[in-house]
Amino acid sequence: MFAYLRQIMPSATLSPECFIFTDPGKPAVTFDDLCKRISHFTQVLTKDTNKPVAKGDKVLILSSLGVDFFVGSIACLSLGATLVLLDPYMERAKMNVCIESVLPISHIVTNMKLTTFKKWILSRAVPALKKIPNVVEIPTTFSKKDLALAPKFIPITSVPGDTTALLSFTTGSTGNPKPIRRSHDYLRAQTIAVFCQREIKASA
Numbered sequence: 001m002f003a004y005l006r007q008i009m010p011s012a013t014l015s016p017e018c019f020i021f022t023d024p025g026k027p028a029v030t031f032d033d034l035c036k037r038i039s040h041f042t043q044v045l046t047k048d049t050n051k052p053v054a055k056g057d058k059v060l061i062l063s064s065l066g067v068d069f070f071v072g073s074i075a076c077l078s079l080g081a082t083l084v085l086l087d088p089y090m091e092r093a094k095m096n097v098c099i100e101s102v103l104p105i106s107h108i109v110t111n112m113k114l115t116t117f118k119k120w121i122l123s124r125a126v127p128a129l130k131k132i133p134n135v136v137e138i139p140t141t142f143s144k145k146d147l148a149l150a151p152k153f154i155p156i157t158s159v160p161g162d163t164t165a166l167l168s169f170t171t172g173s174t175g176n177p178k179p180i181r182r183s184h185d186y187l188r189a190q191t192i193a194v195f196c197q198r199e200i201k202a203s204a
Helices: 002-008 031-047 067-078 092-102 116-125 127-131 144-149 184-203
Strands: 019-021 058-061 082-085 106-109 134-137 164-169 179-183
Touching: 031 067, 031 144, 058 067, 067 082, 082 092, 092 116, 092 127, 092 179, 116 127, 164 184, 179 184
Parallel strands: 058 082, 058 106, 082 164, 106 134
Antiparallel strands: 164 179
């Protein structure tokens, strides 16, 4: 999937200053910024954690859509890991069931500076979180040295197309939430469809 994305997405070398994310009250993020952050985070996941993330590992991300979400998601997928996506606002009992059913080995967070009280509440409401051996925070600030040491390009681990890339869950409105599996081939086909639709609309 990533080999294909690299071909069709605008090249950072051609438009490094093109904005890809804007968020009120926060600095805008360019393609170049995003690529550097993803590349840096892949290093964090593979070298700077207690248990490096590897191909086939299940990795939980609890984050709203935004720059951090895409940094964490793309970094994990590029390493051949399986993303486990949960709505951070879902009912806590159902969240606990979801985590217990897939047993991720890492949990990516966007803010580890929660108060002791908030951490206590979350651990009581979702005890399965305590069973995840590795918790990794997405860096939000970088030194020039950090970015200079990161690979120039986002590393891509080769995996078969039918490998599970993403696990999401049903709402569980009629019982416990059930996992929905999406392969790398599925995500690739979905990406192609989105880009084709964009081209059709642009030419209409």
